[in-house]
Amino acid sequence: MTDYVNPFEYEAASKLSSSQMNHYYIDQFNYSRFVKSKRNIFLVGERGSGKSMILMYYSVPVSLERVSGDAKLVVDDGILPIYVTCNTPLAFKNEYDLLEGILPALLAEHYFVVSMMYALADELKMIRELFTAAEMEKVKHDYEYIFDKKLPDSEDVFSSIQLMLQKANVEVQSIINRGDEGRGLSWLFGFNSGMLQLMAIATKTKALEGIHFSLMIDDAHLLTEHQIRLLNSWVSFRDNTSFSFKVAKTKVDRTTAVTATGSSILEGHDYTEIDLEAAYQNKSSEFGKYARLILEKRLETIGLKGIDLNKFFPEHPQFVKDLEKAKLKAKKEAEEKYSGQENSEKKIDGYIYKMARAFYFRDRGATANIPPAYAGLETIIEMSTGIVRNLLHPCYYMYENQYSILQGKGGNQSPLVKFIEPKVQYESIKKRSKKAWVDLKESLSLTVEGCTMDEALQTYQMMDHLTNLFQKRLLTHKSEPRAISFTISDTTSDVYPTVIRWVNIARKAQLMYAYLSSAKDKGQREMYFVPNRILCLQKGLDPRGQHARVSLTAKVLFDAGMLNKKIPYDSEQEGDGGLDFFSG
Amino acid sequence: MDSTSSLGEVDALITVASWEERFTKGFNNLVRSKKPTRVLAFYFEEYYKWSEQNVEGAKILCESLGVAIETVALSMSEPGSTWKKLNDWVMSIPADTKELCLDITTMPRETIWELLYIIKQRLRNVHVTYTYYKPGNYGDWLSAEPGRPRLVYRMSGIIKLGTPTTLLILTGFDVDRTKRLVRMYEPQQVILGLQIGEQFGNEVKNIKKHKEAFTRDKKIIMFEGNQYDPNEIKSKIVDELTPFKNTNIVLSSLGPKPGAIGIYKAYVSNPELAISYAPSGQYNKEYSEGLGDLFEGEVT
Numbered sequence: 025m026t027d028y029v030n031p032f033e034y035e036a037a038s039k040l041s042s043s044q045m046n047h048y049y050i051d052q053f054n055y056s057r058f059v060k061s062k063r064n065i066f067l068v069g070e071r072g073s074g075k076s077m078i079l080m081y082y083s084v085p086v087s088l089e090r091v092s093g094d095a096k097l098v099v100d101d102g103i104l105p106i107y108v109t110c111n112t113p114l115a116f117k118n119e120y121d122l123l124e125g126i127l128p129a130l131l132a133e134h135y136f137v138v139s140m141m142y143a144l145a146d147e148l149k150m151i152r153e154l155f156t157a158a159e160m161e162k163v164k165h166d167y168e169y170i171f172d173k174k175l176p177d178s179e180d181v182f183s184s185i186q187l188m189l190q191k192a193n194v195e196v197q198s199i200i201n202r203g204d205e206g207r208g209l210s211w212l213f214g215f216n217s218g219m220l221q222l223m224a225i226a227t228k229t230k231a232l233e234g235i236h237f238s239l240m241i242d243d244a245h246l247l248t249e250h251q252i253r254l255l256n257s258w259v260s261f262r263d264n265t266s267f268s269f270k271v272a273k274t275k276v277d278r279t280t281a282v283t284a285t286g287s288s289i290l291e292g293h294d295y296t297e298i299d300l301e302a303a304y305q306n307k308s309s310e311f312g313k314y315a316r317l318i319l320e321k322r323l324e325t326i327g328l329k330g331i332d333l334n335k336f337f338p339e340h341p342q343f344v345k346d347l348e349k350a351k352l353k354a355k356k357e358a359e360e361k362y363s364g365q366e367n368s369e370k371k372i373d374g375y376i377y378k379m380a381r382a383f384y385f386r387d388r389g390a391t392a393n394i395p396p397a398y399a400g401l402e403t404i405i406e407m408s409t410g411i412v413r414n415l416l417h418p419c420y421y422m423y424e425n426q427y428s429i430l431q432g433k434g435g436n437q438s439p440l441v442k443f444i445e446p447k448v449q450y451e452s453i454k455k456r457s458k459k460a461w462v463d464l465k466e467s468l469s470l471t472v473e474g475c476t477m478d479e480a481l482q483t484y485q486m487m488d489h490l491t492n493l494f495q496k497r498l499l500t501h502k503s504e505p506r507a508i509s510f511t512i513s514d515t516t517s518d519v520y521p522t523v524i525r526w527v528n529i530a531r532k533a534q535l536m537y538a539y540l541s542s543a544k545d546k547g548q549r550e551m552y553f554v555p556n557r558i559l560c561l562q563k564g565l566d567p568r569g570q571h572a573r574v575s576l577t578a579k580v581l582f583d584a585g586m587l588n589k590k591i592p593y594d595s596e597q598e599g600d601g602g603l604d605f606f607s608g
Numbered sequence: 609m610d611s612t613s614s615l616g617e618v619d620a621l622i623t624v625a626s627w628e629e630r631f632t633k634g635f636n637n638l639v640r641s642k643k644p645t646r647v648l649a650f651y652f653e654e655y656y657k658w659s660e661q662n663v664e665g666a667k668i669l670c671e672s673l674g675v676a677i678e679t680v681a682l683s684m685s686e687p688g689s690t691w692k693k694l695n696d697w698v699m700s701i702p703a704d705t706k707e708l709c710l711d712i713t714t715m716p717r718e719t720i721w722e723l724l725y726i727i728k729q730r731l732r733n734v735h736v737t738y739t740y741y742k743p744g745n746y747g748d749w750l751s752a753e754p755g756r757p758r759l760v761y762r763m764s765g766i767i768k769l770g771t772p773t774t775l776l777i778l779t780g781f782d783v784d785r786t787k788r789l790v791r792m793y794e795p796q797q798v799i800l801g802l803q804i805g806e807q808f809g810n811e812v813k814n815i816k817k818h819k820e821a822f823t824r825d826k827k828i829i830m831f832e833g834n835q836y837d838p839n840e841i842k843s844k845i846v847d848e849l850t851p852f853k854n855t856n857i858v859l860s861s862l863g864p865k866p867g868a869i870g871i872y873k874a875y876v877s878n879p880e881l882a883i884s885y886a887p888s889g890q891y892n893k894e895y896s897e898g899l900g901d902l903f904e905g906e907v908t
Binding site: 036038039111112113114116117118119121122138139142143146186189190193194197198200201202203467469470471472473474475476477480 | 687688691692729752753754755756757758759761762763764765766767768769770773782784785787788792793794796856858879882884889890
């Protein structure tokens, strides 16, 4: 078992090695044009959507590994990305609450800036071969002169700077922890007095002359309110000649857009926002292709290069047969309805697309014992709801189980998994689906920050009735039976904020996702919501949605959540239209 | 162990009055056996509607015994203001106070840590002991509505730049709270301290559940110990952390309350360690019933 590698490891990017990251990363959407640009970019997406992976991929250590350690190639485009994570206990210090006057603001800035300076020194150290001995000496001289501190001896000047920053930071924390701040804090760094100075010193070297620093701030939603305001202030510097920010944060925990001076930053003006999930929902349905590339890359790590994914994740033969029957049934009905009409061929194809899979689910019944539909590559991709971690998670466990089965069968302790049996796929998806419903029913108030027990129950009831509605549609709706996304229509209603609160609770638990899309009214953008499709199995729903969104009033959702009342259903009612997420 | 204190009398007794039966019964025992000249009973205003009767009962008992009692409202939602009140109160303790006892039975862990920190800073010559009463039994559920875990004021450690995090949690019955801490700090290394014994269904509700929940992480370290004995658990914490001494270390306690004293003792031995508190927004009114064994010992 020592050589055992599960190719579908779904750990956070921070737990992957540089070589794993280089191997797994796919620049399907050409994010390099954003990260390696001189613009301020905000990357937003929920946990597991790949924010950290994108930023870390472009960080110096991972880049260096990619170019076999040739530092010149890391900066040859004139941009030096500096990766700064906010997910460190330093970001969770909160003694600001106990301090008075300007000190809380200065301390918050110091913790943030000293982390940035340390990261900059760290990455400069990694590319130190670019600097001559004389340049290193000049960096030392300039640093000591500007900061009025003698640098300690170390293997190189950047290590010395890191030691100095470490010492300053330890001293500040010690003073604060002792409660001695009244005696003064002399080592506080600010962005202007610290980070900008260090960047300026670095650009005096030949290799970094005119370089642009791309400051990649990961997990920015973890910053304190004051730190976010400061970051916004720096983002609002319109001159992006020498530096810009690439800020990654979650979508559901919206941070303030206010700056430290009380003004606001504006999307389009001060920064460009990239919604990592919205990118998956475009008309060309790129996520399906992206997901395939990810899975192919992962399988390469166990020697299965060029494998046909449909053969690795086969559908159940019974499902293939039954779906064919359902298609024939739909075709027959369509021909009876549309033959002889104008554009009959198109209408027939449309009817088959809309109804064939619905017929399959209707004919086998929502409570049938063997659900062969929940296997196969397409199903696995659909179940992910456009989130990479959701894609890898069930695959990880399917692989584990298949591996154990092969070990048991052949006695080989290191078997090669060439495919995952449909039954094994189904069992893994079923387990995840069951757990998702248990989490929804029992754990929201235990896992979602600020979610009360009443709200947890209300959110569950809303989701339960919502999926019941989708179930009814699947079984009886005349034209859009497979709609599994929805919009909320009366946004000015008194109950709308309550419903949105429940929706956001589900989003925080990653049991619902929200996207912006064009509405029926031209030029308008509207938010629509998709329950995590892993929830589908327990309700016998088809995880493969269709071109439709159900328009629901806030009132019916409110009644579902608050009064545990069924959502009214009309089997003839049309949806909003919409996009198919993953076809392609 | 029984419910009668064997340690000596004290000058002052500090407690947090809750709505639980064990508070009143335990407090009654302690005031009579420890014979404090002064009692400070904090209570949390968010739960005053439930604890009012016990707060008033404590006053009546103290007055009847001629013990000076002061009651002070604290707020769970305003930790900064709570710190300041604790600090002010400790500053008001007479200089000749020699023996101080913390009744941690229904005292939130954050309050325990903050009080011990402030006492250590301000009253260097005071001998501090603790007492803890187990309940007769626990309710169906204990707490819900988790708040964001937070580092305890002034005990937030010395966080080194560019250094991975190790998170050590003394676990309790709520696996979700453990997971929440892990999710928040995303540590490179997780160490779980599991309470030994069969009390209150511990083997199933705590040990088994945590082993199941964290089975995937092959690197995770689990150790067992008796959290009712702070000295034992402190030694185990120190031992477990030794291989990770070059990382940033965050400690938290979700298990038997005396484990929080063990965490504090580990912190005192190395103030570079950070302590994290995992707050809850909701507690069960039927949190516990009855009065169980008494545990007591020295803090300093």
